[in-house]
Amino acid sequence: MSYDILWSELALDQLQEAYDYLEGVESGLGDELMDSVEQLQDIIRERPLLYRVVGQRARRALTQRFSYAVFYWFEDETIYIAAFLHTSRSSEQWPA
Numbered sequence: 001m002s003y004d005i006l007w008s009e010l011a012l013d014q015l016q017e018a019y020d021y022l023e024g025v026e027s028g029l030g031d032e033l034m035d036s037v038e039q040l041q042d043i044i045r046e047r048p049l050l051y052r053v054v055g056q057r058a059r060r061a062l063t064q065r066f067s068y069a070v071f072y073w074f075e076d077e078t079i080y081i082a083a084f085l086h087t088s089r090s091s092e093q094w095p096a
Contacts, residue, residue: 003045003074007081011070014084018068036063037084040070048074058082 007015015037023030040063043050051061057073071083 001077003048003077003079005041005045005079005081008083011081011084018066018084018086022066033063033066033068036065037068037070039064044070044072044079048072048079062087 019030019033021030022033040061044061048059051059054060054071058071059073061070061072063069067087069085069087070081071085072079072081074080
């Protein structure tokens with residue numbers, strides 16, 4: 001089963017912030033982040049149970065090359081991405 005994915009406004013803002021930061025470090029790095037996120041999104045869509053639960057219901061999936069995590073949960077046929085955070089962020093900032 002393949003799930004629909006909905007990004008929260010907060011997660012999209014966090015992704016844009018990461019993209020902007022990496023582009024400032026080196027041109028093209030932000031695009032590499034986006035490619036990594038797309039690959040991760042495809043994995044989550046196909047196998048949402050693959051990643052462990054880190055709160056009451058949120059799961060955390062890590063990007064391949066970059067130190068960022070996607071926090072999500074799913075219901076019915078939809079995956080909800082709640083946050084996109086750098087892994088150095090405190091666990092108190094993770095969604096439950």
